[in-house]
Structures are given as C-alpha cells and as structure tokens.
Amino acid sequence: MATDARWIRWPAGQDHAQFGYGADYNPEQWPRETWAEDVRLMREAGVTIVTVGVFSWARLQLAPDTWDFAWLDEVMDLLHANGIAVDLATATASPPPWLTTLHPEILPVTADGVTLSPGSRQHWRPASPVFRRYALALVEAMAARYGEHPALAAWHVSNELGCHNVHDYSDDAAHAFRDWLRERYGTVAELNRAWGTAFWSQAYSDFAEVLPPRRAATHPNPTQQLDFKRFSSWVLQDYLRAERDVLRRLTPDVPVTTNFMLIGHNGMDYAAWADDVDFVANDHYRLVVERPEDDLSLAANLTSNLAEGRPWFLMEHATSAVNWAEINPVKSPADLLHDALVHVGHGADAVCYFQWRQSRAGAEKYHSAMVPHAGADTDTYRAVVQLGGLLRDLRQVVGSRRAPARVAIVVDWESWWAVELDSHPSSHVDYRREVLEWYGALLDAGVRVDVVPVRAELSGYDVVVAPLLYLMPGALAERLRAFVARGGHLVTTYFSGIVDTHDHVHLGGYPGALRDLLGIRVAEFMPLLADQQVELDNGTRGTLWSEPVEITDPAAKAVVCYASGLLAGRPAVTRCQQGSGSATYVSTRLGIEGIAALLPEILGPAGVDAEPTSADGKVETMVRTDGTTEYVFLANRTADAVEVPVGEERVLLGEVSARGGLALAPHGVGVLVRPA
C-alpha cells in the first residue's frame, strides 16, 4: 500500500503547521549526561525535529545476530518527551567493521581497480546483492522497532546516497551494468550501434564482454562512459526504492525521504529520483568561493522545482565552517540567518543542519554545529536560537508554495554528464559554472527565475535559457521548437544541440538538432586557450569558446559580433525571430558581465522586467503563495545596507525605515505580505 504522506507526519501534540528546525543528532557520540543538556538546549533553540541514526549501524547491530536498540529507544523516548520529532535514518549509510570483515566483497572498487578500504564511511557497492541483503534486514529491524514510535515523523533512507560511492567499477557493478544494458538495448548489435563500436575495434559479440569504463590505455568509449553514468545513478535509485519499499510495506503512513546533494554533486540524476520520495530533501554547503549566495539560491531554487513547488526539507547545511575544504572560513551569524531564510524563501518548510553538537572526535570534529565546542555561550548558538525564533514568527508561511517565475533556466543531468566527457574540443567546459553565470546575471538584473529540470513543462514561461544543452534527443528539440512557436523566447549557448541520446553527432553542421530553430550553421568549433579572449562589438568579451557562425535563415540576425581575432566581424550572438517567439544563440562564454550586457536584448522583447523590490539587483525576490496571500522574501545580496520601498504590503519580517521602507542589513532578509 502506497503512502499518500507528502510531508513530515508531525507527532500528536506537536504543532502541525510549524517549520521543521533542527539537525542531525548523533547522541551515540556522547555520554548520557550530555543528552539531557541536548534536549534542554534544543527546546531553548526552538528545535522541532532531529535526524537520528544516520551513522548508527555499528551501534545497533553489533554482530550478524546481535542487536542493541536500548540506547536508541531511550533517545527516541527522550526526544518525544521533549516535544521533538524524529526523522529516523535507516542507519544503512556506513556498514560496520564486522560486515566488511565477513564480506569484503561489498567494498567499492575504483576505475583503477583499487578496492576501497573500510575505516571511513559509505564503503559499499551500490550493486552488491550481499550489501543489499544486510542493509534491508536492518531497515526491516528499524521499521519493526520504531514504526509505531510516537516521535517518528519521517524515514530517512541511508544518507546522501552516492556521495562517495556513486561510481563503483567492481565485478558486481559489471554484472548489474550488463543487465541494465541488456534491458536498454535488447541485443548486442543494438549496443554496438549505440556505442559506435565500429571505432577502434570495439565491437562486442556478447554482453558478457562488456565492462564498466575502467582505467584504459586512453579515452574509454564515450557512450560507454555516458551509459555508465546513467547506470550508476539508476542503480542507486533502485537501491533507494528497495529501502523505501520495505518501509512502505511495514509503515505505510510514514513518509519516506532521502537527502539529495543539489547542486554540489552531479552523479545522481535527481530529476529522475524526485518522484521516488514522499517529499524532497536537500543538503547544501557553500562550495563555491565566488558568489556563494548565488550558488545557494540556485540549489534551493532547483530543489523547489524538483519538488514541483511543494514544500521541501533542507536536511543539512552548516551553521558556520565546514571541515573538508583546503581552508574553511567561518560564516557570520548574519550569514547563518541569510542562508536559512533564502532556503525558506525558495520553499523549504524545514531547515536543518549538520549537526546538532560539534563532535569531539572523528573526521568532522572541526565542522561547525548548532552547539559548538565552546558551548552555548557563543555567537553561533545565539544565532541558532534567534533563527528558531524567526521561524516561529514566520509560521504562517508554512505550507505555501513557490510562485512560478516568467523566466526559466533549464538543467539537464544527461547534458551535464555528456558535455564534460573527455576527448572534447576543450576540457574546460564547465556546465555548473555556465548555469551559475546565467543565474547570477539574472539575479543581478533583478529578475525572478525558476531553475527547472529539462523534463519540466516549459510552456508557461516567457523566456527559457538552456545553457550547454549538449545532448539533444529529437523529442527535446521538438519541445523547444514548440516553445518558440507558441511565442516563447529561447536562449541557448555554444555546444548545445550537438549529439543525440547515444552521444552521436547530429550531422550537417552545428548546432545540429537546433540549426533550423536558430537559423544558423557552424562548420567548426574554435575553442579558446585558457588565457585567450575575444573582443565583442558591444564592449564585452568572450572566453573559452568561439565559433564561425553563419546565418542561414533570413529571420535570423546578428545581435553581437566578434570584434577581434580570426572571427572579427562575424556573428557571436544571433537571434532568429519566429512569429512572436525567438531563438537566441550565444557562441562563446560571455561570463556574468557579458550576459548582463545581453539581457536587455532577451528580456525586452519578452516584456520581462526587474522585480520592483529588486533595488537594481541588490535584492533577490522570492515569492511563496498559499493562493490568497503572497509572502515576498527579500534577500540583500550585498555587503551594504539596502532599503526596499514598501507599498501596500505588510512587513512580516524586518525593520521598517523612517521612510516606511524595508531596511535590509548587509545580507539581511525581510519578508513582506500581500494579497495574492
């Protein structure tokens, strides 16, 4: 029986319309005395939910037939007695030493054939039947033990599936890969055709000869690599479903989720995974050094759109520093509030951290937490308490959905994988960076954007930006044509529309499948060297890539031309008018400045303006709606104070200035309320 639960099942006695607020809680790292202080501080901070048991396998199953649930029983009861709900992990994320000793054949293998040792975490093969047997037995035991526990509010499958083990090249992976390929291609002849094995004498005569793309003499077959990425995402998704199905069978009323890693990890096609969980959960850490706020906003935005606008769960972020970068800068208390509230503005109804109490030992002892080593008398903990209060003040926002924007940026995992494969014209093409640059430039322009998976319905948008949409099956090209034919404005870039689903080039000139729609033809790619740039005639410049764009359709015209180098005088950016719609092509990497200069040409004809609350792009506007009321989240993107004029709206969060505006401190977030 399938559950219809789409959100946290708040325990009886807890407010059902509150924000989830809390962290990963790892009480097994602490003596019992600390647990009492933990719950006291959690109550003080306004914590409503914690994730328990993520790395508890070794403490729950001491040997194949020896279990110890007593400590977890106590923790669950203690949390419940204190009004704190539990997102209970299935505890399968990290197999215990006895299991890897008994079954070393569950350990993952790298492309070089190195078997990874236990001693860290997530050392298991996604395709291992032995691992799956033990893990599912643990899931059964957890569900049987805690399925009826009054604190149980959601199940948390494993943890960050694929974070360290997505690409496993073991023999188990080889077997499962062959099964997956048989299912996909039916015959070995079809596999040979799809993989283009006429090249380099690679023709297979039997599926049994096929291997994962292990380390080879030089570039492995690109379609083999792409299919292995598809398979690797699928096999973990299949594992997620296996755990979920056990939980649904035993506890049909308890929602099931797992934490995604948008957009820091691209190994998993989360657009395909999103339907397999009852609600979408995401982890986000500030990974990028430049414009980290844009990266955070983009991740939250995409997560919300994977959840199709429904509330989602921010399962992890950091109160301050992480510990896994080369240098780990702290976050100010203001940034702590900013980050959490931007996630909320993009639709999160639960805001949690890794982790509750900073560990004394282990690899993450220098990772920040809600309660730092120095204890509760710290700025971090005070900001944590402040955030708990703010979330209580914002309670009426809970349950509202993200309001759609008029501009979309399309993200496609298959293109992301394929465009960054080796043996290409340039190995410096960076999918995530290109997407972020378009997103950042649109934020700078004060425009609200939806970042959507490629499968999303595009017809409601006025402008669709599809950067580096390299992999272009016929059906996708058809959808883009239909979008433009209906009056939509499409923008795409260099190295888009180039190959079909098997990574075979669309012949007749680039950009292959999009040539007609764009009204252009390109005979060769002209990548630029790392230190090379080309001047453009609008005063900006291109890097990374250039192309001799030839206009083939009278409806197309040059919008910007190259002004230096071999291509001087030739079109760099073109637009092809199609009825009231248009298709714009950008043949070089413009970067944020170059995109900013081009945006008026794109947004103007589409009639898309900056949000009135954007303060010239200094402020990001995020809108949530419950149908009758709109909640307008305004995040100051700058390190200076900004004032936003307020009209009929009511200020729900933030300072009202002497002039009656909303005064936003550096990186401050305010919320206005207005009728929908």
Ligand code: GAL
């Ligand atoms: C996540 C993980 C957590 C913790 C955190 C530290 O990848 O799920 O367990 O390691 O990162 O930033």
